[in-house]
Each structure stands twice: as structure tokens, then as C-alpha cells.
Amino acid sequence: MKTVVPDYYNDFRCLAGDCRHSCCIGWEIDIDQDTLDYYNTITGPFGNRLKNSISCEGGTPHFCMDSHGRCAFLNEKGLCDIMLELGFDKVSQICDDHPRFRNFYSDRTEIGLGLSCEAVAMQILTKQDKTQLIVLEEDDExxxxxxxxxxxxxxxxxxxxxxxxxxxxxxxxxxxxxxxxxxxxxxxxxxxxxxxxxxxxxxxxxxxxxxxxxxxxxxxxxxxxxxxxxxxxxxxxxxxxxxxxxxxxxxxxxxxxxxxxxxxxxxxxxxxxxxxxxxxxxxxxxxxxxxxxxxxxxxxxxxxxxxxxxxxxx
Ligand code: SF4
Known part of the structure; x- marks a missing residue:
């Protein structure tokens, strides 16, 4: 399966603590089953924090938010405590993916960066040369x-x-x-x-x-x-x-x-x-x-x- 992206795709960098409109605020962030199973294996104080900060209300497991809509794991520096405590690859699939979106064909996947992220918005709008699509992973199509x-x-x-x-x-x-x-x-x-x-x-x-x-x-x-x-x-x-x-x-x-x-x-x-x-x-x-x-x-x-x-x- 071929994977195609816009030519600015690889230049994306999350602003992390410098982001003014973090994607960890204002959205209910769902947790996929594999990640939830992994979180359930964590013991000690951080394991307890995980258990106390995940809700299954409404049927889909998700991180609780505080009264300002902040994810329970977004710390005061705007960084993710799960990443800091467990590692960058231990976040939920949706956290790992954002701000990427995917479109699927029978034998091709296209991945782009979504404009609701302030870093992406600036990246796309300040690009001077004409956007082209490039192949990220080559394969027969x-x-x-x-x-x-x-x-x-x-x-x-x-x-x-x-x-x-x-x-x-x-x-x-x-x-x-x-x-x-x-x-x-x-x-x-x-x-x-x-x-x-x-x-x-x-x-x-x-x-x-x-x-x-x-x-x-x-x-x-x-x-x-x-x-x-x-x-x-x-x-x-x-x-x-x-x-x-x-x-x-x-x-x-x-x-x-x-x-x-x-x-x-x-x-x-x-x-x-x-x-x-x-x-x-x-x-x-x-x-x-x-x-x-x-x-x-x-x-x-x-x-x-x-x-x-x-x-x-x-
Ligand atoms: S909105 Fe974009 S820049 Fe801000 S925290 Fe999320 S991915 Fe990073």
C-alpha cells in the first residue's frame, strides 16, 4: 500500500508547552483499547492517577478533564505527564495521531496535517512554493x-x-x-x-x-x-x-x-x-x-x- 503526504508533512513540529490552543484542552480525548489495557498494568502512584483520571461514562474510555477543559494529564507547563512518566510512545492512539488525518483508497493511504492545530495553520499558510504530494512509503499501487x-x-x-x-x-x-x-x-x-x-x-x-x-x-x-x-x-x-x-x-x-x-x-x-x-x-x-x-x-x-x-x- 502506497502512502502519500503533502510535501510539508515531515516538517511538522508540535509546539508542546508553547502552544496557545493545545489540542489537550477542550476536547474529550478517547483512549483506544490497547492503550487502556496497558494503562491497567501500571501500578504505584502513577497507576492510581491513571485509574482515577480515566472515565468510561458514555461507553468510550476517555481522559477526565478539569473545570477548564484541560486533560487531566496536561501539566502546568503544557506538557503531557503520560509522555514524561511512561514515554512518548505510551499515549493513546488519538494523541499520537493528532493533528494528522487519513484518507483511504483501496491500495493507497493519504495522510495530512489538520488546520485546527496552530502550528499546522502557520506551516501551511506561510508555505511559499506550490504544495505537491510526495510518496512517504513506496509500494505497488x-x-x-x-x-x-x-x-x-x-x-x-x-x-x-x-x-x-x-x-x-x-x-x-x-x-x-x-x-x-x-x-x-x-x-x-x-x-x-x-x-x-x-x-x-x-x-x-x-x-x-x-x-x-x-x-x-x-x-x-x-x-x-x-x-x-x-x-x-x-x-x-x-x-x-x-x-x-x-x-x-x-x-x-x-x-x-x-x-x-x-x-x-x-x-x-x-x-x-x-x-x-x-x-x-x-x-x-x-x-x-x-x-x-x-x-x-x-x-x-x-x-x-x-x-x-x-x-x-x-
Ligand atoms: S494543537 Fe498542535 S502544536 Fe498545539 S499541542 Fe496540539 S499538536 Fe501540538
């Missing part, structure tokens, strides 16, 4: 015909999105036209209504959306927009790599392309309003907006399904 066809189409989409002779909005329009998908023209207010109707994970999302809801048309003009063409290109290629493959299973290619286009437009508008409100705008500001957006949509299967449903029925 025997794919189904529809998978081969899909990979050809996705290469064409990548080429459209990476055509730097065109403004980004035109590349998005061209991508939709290339796939015979009619563009959706949502006003900023409609964008806010749509995304506000989703399950909310972090109240900061509502503060972000309310800025857009109250924006005048002038606030949507963005003088320095061209300076952010490459970050938006990287964002769109990331969305394509992450979300289009699953259309092979669910047939929702149009919904996924709309998700890409509408995500681009919403994030672009949020960036414009932020820039006009603050009087300046940095790549760090854009990364923060993308990080919040990713956590609110990509990490909620229910929210993604809702969006695909709505886009397909507009």
Missing part, C-alpha cells in the same frame, strides 16, 4: 478505475487552484466550472446565518461571525488582499486534499466543492473585516481565523454533514 479517475480530476483541481496568473476568486470559480458545479452566491449575512446554525464548539466562533454580521460593505473591501493570495491558495489546496477523497464513498463531490468555495469566501470576508477593524493584518491573524474555522467545521462530522446537505440543496 493497484487502484479501482473510479479512484484513478478521481486522482486525475484532483490533479486538475490542484493545477487550477495553483495557477498564480489568476486571482484566487477566479481560480475558485474555474474549479467549480471545471467540475460542472453551479456557484452559490451567498451574501455575508447568509454566510453568517448558515455557519451560526451549526453546532458550536468554542464561543470565539460567534464573536468572529458577529463582526461579519455587523460589517458595512466598505468593511468587506480589503486593500492588501493580493498579499494573501498564496496563503489562500495553500488553504484551498489543503481543503481539496483533505475533503475531496471521501466523495468516492459518499458521492458528495458537489457538496465538498461548495464547502471549499464557501469556506474560502467566508474566511476571506472574516479576514477583510478583521483587517479593517484592527487597521492591520498579519499571516498570524489569518492562521488564527483558519484554525478556529477548521475546529468548528472539519472536526465536527455533524457540522460537515449539515453543510454538505445545505449546499447540495440550495
Amino acid at each position: 493497484l487502484l479501482w478505475e473510479d479512484e484513478e479517475d478521481f486522482l486525475v480530476l484532483r490533479d486538475e483541481i490542484f493545477a487550477i487552484l495553483q495557477d498564480r496568473t489568476q486571482p484566487v476568486w477566479a481560480r475558485v470559480e474555474k474549479m467549480l466550472a471545471h467540475c460542472d458545479v453551479q456557484p452559490l452566491q451567498l451574501t455575508p449575512c447568509q454566510q453568517v446565518q448558515l455557519f451560526s446554525s451549526l453546532e458550536r464548539l468554542d464561543p470565539v466562533r460567534d464573536r468572529l461571525l458577529s463582526q461579519l454580521e455587523n460589517a458595512t460593505p466598505d468593511m468587506l473591501k480589503w486593500e492588501n488582499e493580493d498579499e494573501f493570495s498564496i496563503p489562500f491558495e495553500q488553504l484551498l489546496v489543503y481543503f481539496a486534499f483533505r475533503h475531496l477523497t471521501e466523495s468516492l464513498d459518499d458521492g458528495r463531490l458537489a457538496g465538498r466543492l461548495h464547502y471549499m468555495a464557501q469556506s474560502y469566501r467566508l474566511i476571506r470576508n472574516l479576514c477583510a473585516v478583521h483587517c479593517n477593524n484592527a487597521g492591520s493584518f498579519s499571516i498570524g491573524d489569518m492562521a488564527e481565523i483558519c484554525r478556529i474555522y477548521s475546529a468548528e467545521t472539519e472536526y465536527s462530522p455533524d457540522n460537515m454533514d449539515t453543510l454538505f446537505d445545505k449546499f447540495e440543496n440550495m
Whole structure:
């Protein structure tokens, strides 16, 4: 089985104690059975701590959180006590994996880095050269015909999105036209209504959306927009790599392309309003907006399904 990753994949480094939005805060972190079995063999004070800090409420074993949503093993320096006490390879599968995501084909696995991690957001958005896919593990590859066809189409989409002779909005329009998908023209207010109707994970999302809801048309003009063409290109290629493959299973290619286009437009508008409100705008500001957006949509299967449903029925 061949393993394919984006060319920035091997450069990822977790910020650990320097992370401002640790993935060990605010999520219920599940524990896989093998890891749980191992934890049950640990004795002594740390064994007791493990037993007292794991809950099976709801059916799936997970780490308890404190009243601030911090994992019971995240210490005051922002480091993981399980890693420090038992070793880096002794964490739950989900901790070991994050922020990676995987897409599976019959004879290929693709692995990417998720944008809800602030280190990944900066890594992807500050990349200057065009993102390419590289082979991490070489092997013979025997794919189904529809998978081969899909990979050809996705290469064409990548080429459209990476055509730097065109403004980004035109590349998005061209991508939709290339796939015979009619563009959706949502006003900023409609964008806010749509995304506000989703399950909310972090109240900061509502503060972000309310800025857009109250924006005048002038606030949507963005003088320095061209300076952010490459970050938006990287964002769109990331969305394509992450979300289009699953259309092979669910047939929702149009919904996924709309998700890409509408995500681009919403994030672009949020960036414009932020820039006009603050009087300046940095790549760090854009990364923060993308990080919040990713956590609110990509990490909620229910929210993604809702969006695909709505886009397909507009
Ligand atoms: S969010 Fe990313 S940088 Fe922060 S702790 Fe998690 S993996 Fe590390």
C-alpha cells in the first residue's frame, strides 16, 4: 500500500508547552483499547492517577478533564505527564495521531496535517512554493478505475487552484466550472446565518461571525488582499486534499466543492473585516481565523454533514 503526504508533512513540529490552543484542552480525548489495557498494568502512584483520571461514562474510555477543559494529564507547563512518566510512545492512539488525518483508497493511504492545530495553520499558510504530494512509503499501487479517475480530476483541481496568473476568486470559480458545479452566491449575512446554525464548539466562533454580521460593505473591501493570495491558495489546496477523497464513498463531490468555495469566501470576508477593524493584518491573524474555522467545521462530522446537505440543496 502506497502512502502519500503533502510535501510539508515531515516538517511538522508540535509546539508542546508553547502552544496557545493545545489540542489537550477542550476536547474529550478517547483512549483506544490497547492503550487502556496497558494503562491497567501500571501500578504505584502513577497507576492510581491513571485509574482515577480515566472515565468510561458514555461507553468510550476517555481522559477526565478539569473545570477548564484541560486533560487531566496536561501539566502546568503544557506538557503531557503520560509522555514524561511512561514515554512518548505510551499515549493513546488519538494523541499520537493528532493533528494528522487519513484518507483511504483501496491500495493507497493519504495522510495530512489538520488546520485546527496552530502550528499546522502557520506551516501551511506561510508555505511559499506550490504544495505537491510526495510518496512517504513506496509500494505497488493497484487502484479501482473510479479512484484513478478521481486522482486525475484532483490533479486538475490542484493545477487550477495553483495557477498564480489568476486571482484566487477566479481560480475558485474555474474549479467549480471545471467540475460542472453551479456557484452559490451567498451574501455575508447568509454566510453568517448558515455557519451560526451549526453546532458550536468554542464561543470565539460567534464573536468572529458577529463582526461579519455587523460589517458595512466598505468593511468587506480589503486593500492588501493580493498579499494573501498564496496563503489562500495553500488553504484551498489543503481543503481539496483533505475533503475531496471521501466523495468516492459518499458521492458528495458537489457538496465538498461548495464547502471549499464557501469556506474560502467566508474566511476571506472574516479576514477583510478583521483587517479593517484592527487597521492591520498579519499571516498570524489569518492562521488564527483558519484554525478556529477548521475546529468548528472539519472536526465536527455533524457540522460537515449539515453543510454538505445545505449546499447540495440550495
Ligand atoms: S494543537 Fe498542535 S502544536 Fe498545539 S499541542 Fe496540539 S499538536 Fe501540538
